[in-house]
Amino acid sequence: xxxxxxxxxxxxxxxxxxxxxxxxxxxxxxxxxxxxxxxxxxxxxxxxxxxxxxxxxxxxxxxxxxxxxxxxxxxxxxxxxxxxxxxxxxxxxxxxxxxxxxxxxxxxxxxxxxxxxxxxxxxxxxxxxxxxxxxxxxxxxxxxxxxxxxxxxxxxxxxxxxxxxxxxxxxxxxxxxxxxxxxxxxxxxxxxxxxxxxxxxxxxxxxxxxxxxxx
Numbered sequence: 006x007x008x009x010x011x012x013x014x015x016x017x018x019x020x021x022x023x024x025x026x027x028x029x030x031x032x033x034x035x036x037x038x039x040x041x042x043x044x045x046x047x048x049x050x051x052x053x054x055x056x057x058x059x060x061x062x063x064x065x066x067x068x069x070x071x072x073x074x075x076x077x078x079x080x081x082x083x084x085x086x087x088x089x090x091x092x093x094x095x096x097x098x099x100x101x102x103x104x105x106x107x108x109x110x111x112x113x114x115x116x117x118x119x120x121x122x123x124x125x126x127x128x129x130x131x132x133x134x135x136x137x138x139x140x141x142x143x144x145x146x147x148x149x150x151x152x153x154x155x156x157x158x159x160x161x162x163x164x165x166x167x168x169x170x171x172x173x174x175x176x177x178x179x180x181x182x183x184x185x186x187x188x189x190x191x192x193x194x195x196x197x198x199x200x201x202x203x204x205x206x207x208x209x210x211x212x213x214x215x216x217x218x219x220x
Contacts (some may be wrong), residue, residue: 010071019145023194025115025116026116026117026121027093027116027138028076028090028091028093029047029049029091029092030047030048030049030089030090030091030129031045031046031048031064031088031091031121032045032046032086032087032088032089032121033045033083033084033085033086033087033123034063034085035039035084035085036069036083036084036085038080038082041069041071041080042067042069043067043068043069043083043089043123044063044064044065044066044067045063045064045123046061046063046064046215047062047064047091047118047167048061048088049061059119060082060137061204062118064091064118064196066102066120067091067121067122067123068098068102068123068170068178069083069089069125070122070123070125070126070166073211075101078098078141079117081146083125087125087126088127088129089123089124089125089126090124090126090127091121091122092120092123092124093116093117093120093121093122094116094117094120094122096110096114096115096119096120097111097112097115097117097120097219098111098122099111099112099120113149119209124159140154141153141154141155148164149161149163149164152161152164158186158220163215165217166178166216166217166218167215167216167217168216168217168219169216171219172219175216175217175218175219177212177215177216178218180212181209181212181213181216184205184208184209184212185206185209186203186204187205188206188209200218212215
């Protein structure tokens with residue numbers, strides 16, 4: 006059977022598209038937090054028209070994308086087994102990954118597996134979302150959470166310690182010292198103990214139970 010020009014062009018286009026990588030899910034194999042570089046296994050197998058199924062190769066030296074701009078950044082742990090979205094550049098990223106800035110690719114490859122960028126946070130529907138509702142902003146890690154409610158209220162909830170301050174002073178430590186002074190001070194000219202000293206001392210114990218330290 007002789008193909009028409011239209012069919013031949015369509016077959017050629019489909020063949021080229023079939024070898025083009027645009028985006029797909031991936032799974033973290035290894036991660037270096039200091040360089041934000043990962044080794045990632047694409048999770049969609051390559052299926053050929055003859056029925057053959059081939060697992061995609063593991064990708065090395067993949068940049069991992071976090072929110073970061075204007076001197077501000079947000080990072081969080083990335084561990085083996087985490088899933089992500091792999092996006093493949095339309096041109097070689099080799100020179101850009103080494104130095105950044107405006108560069109010229111040194112090879113002609115396009116949408117190549119070796120030019121992937123990973124965006125962490127993509128999960129299948131089978132994974133339960135940590136969100137409690139569709140109104141509040143929620144940051145969670147292990148048994149701790151920070152919630153910014155739709156009302157503007159901020160709630161910090163943790164089963165461990167809380168530290169608020171700067172490199173030299175911790176706020177809850179200052180409050181603890183203040184309660185200690187109140188608990189041990191004299192409130193009357195006769196020298197009798199402050200009537201609520203035991204209450205101040207109890208408050209200090211509660212505060213010290215959650216008081217952390219600034220690294």
